[in-house]
Amino acid sequence: MDRERHLRIYDLHSWSGITLGLFVFIVCITGCFALFDHEIHTWEDPAKRLVVPEQRVEIHDTFASWVTANTRDDLEFARLDYPTSLSPFYMGMIGTHFDGEPVEFIEARWNASTGELLPERGAGLSEWILDFHRDLMWPEALGGRQVGRALVGVAGIILMLAIVTGIVIHTKLTQELFTLRFFRSVRLKWQDAHKVLGLWGLPFHAAIAVTGAYLGVVAILAPIVALLSFKGDQEALIEAVVGKPLEPAGIERPMYSLDEVGRMREPTSGFVPMRVILRNWGDQNARYDVFFDPDTELASIDAFELNGVTGEHIDGDQFEVISAPFRVGNAFAPIHYGTYGGISLKLLYFVLGLSLAIITALGLIMWLERRLHGNAGSKPPATYRRIGHIVTGVCLGFPLATAGIFTLDKLYWGAEAARLTATGNMYFALVALSILYAFLRRNDYKATRDLMGLTGLLFACLPALNFAKTGGGLPDVFGAGHTVAGYVDVGLLTLGVVMLWVSRRLPKQRSQNDSGRKRAEAQTEEEAQIRQPLAAE
Numbered sequence: 001m002d003r004e005r006h007l008r009i010y011d012l013h014s015w016s017g018i019t020l021g022l023f024v025f026i027v028c029i030t031g032c033f034a035l036f037d038h039e040i041h042t043w044e045d046p047a048k049r050l051v052v053p054e055q056r057v058e059i060h061d062t063f064a065s066w067v068t069a070n071t072r073d074d075l076e077f078a079r080l081d082y083p084t085s086l087s088p089f090y091m092g093m094i095g096t097h098f099d100g101e102p103v104e105f106i107e108a109r110w111n112a113s114t115g116e117l118l119p120e121r122g123a124g125l126s127e128w129i130l131d132f133h134r135d136l137m138w139p140e141a142l143g144g145r146q147v148g149r150a151l152v153g154v155a156g157i158i159l160m161l162a163i164v165t166g167i168v169i170h171t172k173l174t175q176e177l178f179t180l181r182f183f184r185s186v187r188l189k190w191q192d193a194h195k196v197l198g199l200w201g202l203p204f205h206a207a208i209a210v211t212g213a214y215l216g217v218v219a220i221l222a223p224i225v226a227l228l229s230f231k232g233d234q235e236a237l238i239e240a241v242v243g244k245p246l247e248p249a250g251i252e253r254p255m256y257s258l259d260e261v262g263r264m265r266e267p268t269s270g271f272v273p274m275r276v277i278l279r280n281w282g283d284q285n286a287r288y289d290v291f292f293d294p295d296t297e298l299a300s301i302d303a304f305e306l307n308g309v310t311g312e313h314i315d316g317d318q319f320e321v322i323s324a325p326f327r328v329g330n331a332f333a334p335i336h337y338g339t340y341g342g343i344s345l346k347l348l349y350f351v352l353g354l355s356l357a358i359i360t361a362l363g364l365i366m367w368l369e370r371r372l373h374g375n376a377g378s379k380p381p382a383t384y385r386r387i388g389h390i391v392t393g394v395c396l397g398f399p400l401a402t403a404g405i406f407t408l409d410k411l412y413w414g415a416e417a418a419r420l421t422a423t424g425n426m427y428f429a430l431v432a433l434s435i436l437y438a439f440l441r442r443n444d445y446k447a448t449r450d451l452m453g454l455t456g457l458l459f460a461c462l463p464a465l466n467f468a469k470t471g472g473g474l475p476d477v478f479g480a481g482h483t484v485a486g487y488v489d490v491g492l493l494t495l496g497v498v499m500l501w502v503s504r505r506l507p508k509q510r511s512q513n514d515s516g517r518k519r520a521e522a523q524t525e526e527e528a529q530i531r532q533p534l535a536a537e
Contacts, residue, residue: 020158021364022394027133027155027212028357029398034133035338035346035353036488038086041126043488044409046470047118050088050111057115059090060258067281070106072096078278082262083112084293086484122416125409128423129402137424153216159209159356162363166198193362197355204352205359211336214329248283255286256311266292266302284309289319343487361395373510392444393435396451399499401430403458406492410462410469445509453503460496463489 033040042048059080067078076095083089090110097103109118131137131145138148198205261276269292277289286308293302305314334340338349368391371384408426412419434451441447466473466489474493477486 020155021360022391024155024159024162025357025360025364025395026398027152028353028360030129030133030402031208032350032353032357033402034130035349036491037126037130039343039484039488040129042086042088043466043473043485044125045121046472047121048087048089048109049470049472049476049485050113052083052085052088053113056083056112056262057110058259059110059115059262060255062110062115063090063092063258064255066092066108067094070094070096072098072101072104074099075281076103078281079275080258080278081275082273084274088112089118120416122419124412124419124423125405127420128405128427132427149216151216153213153218156209156211156213156216159205160213163202163206163209167202191366193358197359197362201352201355201359204349205356207335208353208356211332214332215336246280246285246287248280249285251284252282253284253286253309255282255308256288256306260311261288261290261306264290269302271302278308280308287314361391364391364395386439388444389438389442389447390435392447392451393438394431396438396448396455397431397434400434400451400455400458401427403455403462403496404430406462407458407465410465443509445507449503449506449508452499452506456496456499456501456503458496459492460500462492462496 063080067075071094074097076097078095079093081087081091081093089112091107092109093105093107095103095105107120109120110116111118128137134152135145135148136151138145138151255278258276262273264273265271266273271292273290274293275291277291278286279289280286288306288308288311289303290306291303303319305319306312307314338346368384368388371379372381372388405423405427408423412422414422437451438444438447441450463474466485467475473485474489475486477483477490
């Protein structure tokens with residue numbers, strides 16, 4: 001490759017990382033916790049820590065009465081989720097509205113053993129963790145969550161750019177896979193860790209970048225395609241893709257039993273249904289879309305369509321013939337969130353996602369190191385120190401904010417309707433305080449130790465706080481209770497202990513030996529290999 005072009009690619013890799021690296025870091029670190037949305041949901045609400053009974057209570061009449069009682073002028077759809085180990089209760093949802101008003105979504109949950117309505121908590125911890133990663137909880141006044149999801153998709157594109165340029169500039173990939181110089185300068189250790197983590201996790205990082213970009217870009221493309229082809233009518237676009245929905249006949253009919261649907265089996269896997277989407281409820285043209293758990297099948301859609309009145313299978317339904325492009329598109333979300341292989345896969349995703357966040361942070365740190373202690377900087381040192389304080393505050397602030405909202409969930413005392421707002425306020429307040437602390441500490445090494453230690457302490461104390469407030473959690477792992485919440489406690493405790501240990505191992509200041517080497521290592525070896533031949537010419 002032409003050396004000048006190689007140098008330009010190196011600069012592109014470096015500058016794309018420093019200009020938008022913090023944004024990529026935020027998306028990565030929040031995604032690590034968003035993987036466990038269902039598990040955290042049952043951890044946060046003691047009323048949902050149930051065990052799925054061998055014989056579930058009948059739910060059809062209860063659900064039908066609830067739908068009737070809560071329907072406005074129009075019912076867009078209804079949905080019933082059957083109990084699973086992660087969500088051990090019936091969950092109902094309807095989309096309904098008065099004429100001329102937006103659709104309102106109403107939910108309810110019932111005990112699978114007794115059929116009793118479960119008390120509802122306000123949205124909080126689990127919703128914030130998932131939605132902040134997906135769409136940054138972007139305010140409606142600035143375009144809403146569609147804009148937020150598009151911005152997250154941009155993070156995936158930036159990550160793809162960094163991966164491609166990184167592969168091009170690193171010509172000794174096999175050698176760098178096993179190079180980790182523990183006894184050299186701090187800068188070389190950071191550089192080696194950046195390369196090793198990046199190369200070993202490359203397939204995962206590339207998959208996350210591509211799927212994240214796809215899931216975000218869809219939010220941009222749908223309105224554009226609708227604007228160009230359907231004069232802005234997104235509903236017309238949807239009809240063109242999936243077909244026009246069956247209109248109600250206007251003739252009331254009793255619905256086929258949802259309990260009978262729940263006892264059906266998927267012909268191939270033998271799984272029981274996990275969800276039913278109900279269209280034209282109460283009408284002669286009612287349809288049931290029955291979905292089965294595909295957690296071991298990446299790109300398949302295990303579903304079929306039933307007549308909502310008779311329960312008979314609809315010949316030639318929309319799920320019988322699924323095109324290859326649709327299957328590929330359907331696989332992006334499971335690949336991105338690791339929902340196709342159980343909890344072990346999610347734990348692997350967590351470790352690899354955390355490594356991606358660390359790679360991003362190390363890249364930012366190396367960029368600053370070359371300018372503060374090398375000869376790459378063109379600005380006054382005070383400018384780079386201020387940038388360093390921001391990097392430290394953000395990279396340690398978001399993990400601290402996550403630990404903080406876990407703690408808030410157990411200590412919250414306000415109105416349930418305000419829980420989500422309080423969660424967001426706590427989240428951003430802790431990030432802001434972390435950045436402020438980094439500026440006041442004036443030593444990024446010490447600030448990193450302090451903030452990481454505080455984060456680890458909060459995570460490590462959460463199992464005890466959970467038990468004190470709810471009486472469950474970690475003890476249930478060793479008993480007969482709802483073990484999902486207990487395993488969340490195990491994960492939090494492990495994460496907290498690791499962070500406390502790492503914080504104690506981190507240096508309090510830059511080694512004097514590194515200062516003595518700053519001329520010899522003013523540029524990293526990879527820069528020297530690229531730039532020296534150019535200087536010779």
